[in-house]
Each structure stands twice: as C-alpha cells, then as structure tokens.
Amino acid sequence: MVWTFACAPVRSEAPVHPTGVAEPQRREGPSPKKRVLGRPKIDRASFTAADELTLYFSEPISPTAGFDPRQFRLSVGMHYADVGYSATYYYDLAELDDSDRPVAFERIERIDETRLRLVLGTALAADACDAELSESDSDGHESGGIFLHYQDRDAAAIVDADGNRLKDIAAGWVLRGAEEAVYYGRQAHRLLALGPIRCAFAPADAPSVDALAARSSSLRK
Secondary structure, three states: OOOOOOOOOOOOOOOEOOOOOEOOOOOOOOOOOOOOOOOOOEEEEEEEEOOEEEEEEOOOEEEOOOOOHHHEEEEEEEEEEEOOEEEEEEEOHHHHOOOOOOOOEEEEEEEEOOEEEEEEOOOOOOOOOOHHHOOOOOOOOEEEEEEEEEOOOOOOOEEEOOOOEOOOEOOHHHHHOOOEEEEEHHHOOOOOOEOOOEEOOOOOOOOOOHHHHHHHHHHOO
C-alpha cells in the first residue's frame, strides 16, 4: 500500500478590527522554555598544586548542600593488553610513596561558575604525575596515569542551573573504598575514569614511583 500526503500552506486567519485593520495574533499557551543542555561534564582536570585538583566544567555548576568531597576519588590506573591477555588495575595514590594515609579529598571550593577546586588531605608525591605514567609504552601495550572517579549520590550532587546532575565516573572505585582493584580477561576493560591528569605545577623532590612499575610487572607474570 502506498500512502500519499498533500501539503498546502496554512492561511493566517487574524481577526479584523471594525476599522478594517487586522489585529495582531496572540500566542496561546505557555512560552517555550530555554533549551536544556543536559548533564554537566568535566572538560578537563589539572593538578594546580601538590594538594589541589582543579576541575573545569562544560557549563556553570555548583555542589548541593552537604556535598561530600570524598564523592571524588583519585586512583593510579594502569591498563595492559597483549595477544590473549589483558589487565586493568587501580591503586590508591598512597601506594606511590608507601604512605599509611590514603590520598583523599577533604574540601571542595567553588572558584567560579565553571571551576571547582578539590583539596587533598595529603599532598601528592612529587613525581606522581611523571609523564612516564601518563603515556603509552613504545609498543602501545601499556598505558596509565592518575585518574579521577566520581559517585553521584541521591543526597548530594554537582548540578547545573537546570538541576541536571554530573553522572557517575567509574564510581566502583569510590564505592568499594579498596586500596587496589584488578580486572583480568573480559572484565579488563580499558580505563574508564577521567584522565590521565597532568600536573600544572613544579613539584619538589619526593619519593619515586619505581614501586608502581615493579607492581605492574608482577601482575603480568
């Protein structure tokens, strides 16, 4: 069966005033709302000090009352893939310098409409943002760096002017609260968190990240 439609221009039937002048038409119903841009997104993140992470958002945002900065959490994320084998793993940043204190956010500050500052209770090791961690190896088998995770909670969130919430970012790391997490085989998806995050400051001398490289090698054996 073939359906055929014919279209014709709509005639304007504006009411005519007794003097013969057409009266302006009035719009009925509510005026159209402003276009909603959808959920806010983090365009990028950068360490602007050893204990400060600055987040740059796609639109004006603000944390709701009672927001817990620990809804954000950092990890050292690594992914390794080769023929017939792959692994993805996350570590707490305390592993970088064998610290007993977890590297966690303790304060959140609003810099302006589109930027938030997250303040760490423990400063990063000086070479935590070493470029070697943030780039793939020469064979393209391994990649890693520092990554950001986020858990959206019913009671508190990051919202835009329309009430749209920042969605979860690899939230399992926040929810589990573990010091490390390892995935093999089909579960070894590539790193899903935000990053790798670069440093925009000049760090001082501090412990090396060689222990992380050794741990990475041991997992592939």
